[in-house]
Amino acid sequence: MxxxxxxxxxxxxxxxxxxxxxxxxxxxxxxxxxxxPAHTWPSQAEVRSGNSMFGRAGDERSLTNIRLPYVMRIAWEPERTVSTMRCHKMVAEPLTRIFQAALDHYGMEKIREMGLDLYGGCFNDRAIIGGKATSMHAWGIAVDMDPDRNGLNVHSPHAVFSRPDYAAFWEIVEAEGAVSLGRARDYDWMHFQFATL
Structure with a gap:
């Protein structure tokens, strides 16, 4: 073979x-x-093996910066803003489409009101919180948003992103094949990723 x-x-x-x-x-x-095939992403296990389309964790050569369709506030320092996001090259277009579709659907005023502009991070070469496995963030294929109100151990209905007015946002995310940990497992509602569970 x-x-x-x-x-x-x-x-x-x-x-x-x-x-x-x-x-x-x-x-x-x-x-x-x-x-x-459109919207076919590998599993977390495949990503962690290093043999998926995403390559190795932390590989700077696989990363790119996308220009966001709207300015985001840094969640822990909301007076600071970002207009770009560092992510894996293979998810650059789907991510751009997600945020553009959210802007088209909600409008900027509603996005700000809902916290869909509170950026919690994308690429970060690290292990998962409280564990040893490599985080999907280490490949730049996961995004965190509004972490203060959608924490790792905050479940529905307390997680803001679990509320009905966020359903359209999650449908936009899922239309690109990305996975919301909140919708799939009812934890870490801030997080969505381009890898299946």
Whole structure:
């Protein structure tokens, strides 16, 4: 099997080590003019293995800055604002679409009122809070918003993002294939990620 992968890798122009990986898959798809299926994200386990489309945690070469469709306030220092977000290149377009669709749906006044402009972070090369596993933030594929009112151990109905007026936002997020931990597991309502559970 390794020899087969070596031949494929030589044919698509990536380092031939005989081990299937994201570079080989992307190069092969490009050569065969195959578009990746929309909204198909790997599982957390696949991401943590380092063999997913996202590569290795903390790899600066995989990151990019996106211009946000609206200015966000830093959650712990709301007088400071950000207009860009550092994330993995592969989620740059879906993230931009999410925030643009939220702006189109709610308008800036409502976004500010709801705290959908309180930025809690995206790329952060770290372990999960209270554990040893690598966080999805270490790949730049997770976003935290309004952490003060949607904390790790705050459940519905106390988490603000669990309220009915946020349903449209979560539908926008889920339309891009991203996962809300709040909607899926009723904890960490601040967090959504481009990896399945």
């Amino acid at each position: 390794k020899e087969l992968w070596r031949l494929i890798q030589q044919n698509v122009g990536v380092d031939a080590d005989g081990i299937p990986g994201p570079k080989t898959a992307q190069a092969l798809m490009k050569k065969l003019d195959i578009q990746p």
